[in-house]
């Protein structure tokens with residue numbers, strides 16, 4: 001039996017949705033600091049295991065809770081209920097530009113982002129050339145990243161994240177903004193990771209990408225897990241449900 005790299009156990013995550021139309025300080029005082037809100041459960045009792053050494057796809061329609069779950073994995077959000085355990089070091093590449101400062105150069109952002117992801121300054125210095133080289137943005141590395149295209153941001157962010165040498169790499173939809181050459185580089189990196197027994201968890205709306213890159217998948221719908229297991233049948237069930245809804 002394979003061991004689990006990540007165990008998601010009965011996870012529920014709540015957001016508060018506020019309904020005040022008038023958000024001024026005056027109106028807040030008039031309301032005597034009472035706020036009108038409703039609880040919205042973005043994840044409801046989600047549980048599954050991610051096998052060690054797998055490339056695992058999270059799939060589901062817009063708003064189904066995929067990014068929220070990734071943020072729980074990355075410890076940006078904490079679930080109200082349930083727990084997530086990951087074996088080893090986890091690095092996450094979430095929204096485009098997260099962990100970057102727009103006014104700093106690409107080079108300085110490698111240090112910023114690298115230290116957020118847990119690398120020491122010495123380690124980053126040692127890996128700097130490799131990171132810049134893999135990113136393919138060396139020509140612009142001393143420019144402020146606010147002038148980067150979204151694809152360049154992602155290239156640099158991905159390059160830092162993989163050089164953290166994590167046991168579990170978590171990647172949100174961001175890969176989609178990279179061009180075909182970069183996507184191929186990522187695919188090769190994921191294969192390399194798999195050979196080393198490392199785990200990748202990625203979100204994608206492209207079922208072709210999930211089909212090509214992932215061996216396992218989990219399908220979320222309205223914050224609930226519908227199915228998880230081998231990628232092919234999970235993708236097929238998801239696509240089937242879309243067909244049913246369309247018909």
Ligand SMILES: Nc1ncnc2c1ncn2[C@@H]1O[C@H](COP(=O)(O)OP(=O)(O)OP(=O)(O)O)[C@@H](O)[C@H]1O
Pocket residue numbers: 015016017040042060061062063064065066067068069
């Ligand atoms: N910070 C927040 N405050 C309130 N609601 C939120 C917040 N973040 C997410 N949500 C809500 O939680 C639900 C799930 O959002 P999430 O971004 O996880 O979906 P997703 O599956 O990643 O969607 P997409 O495919 O469109 O990226 C949505 O209804 C969204 O509006």
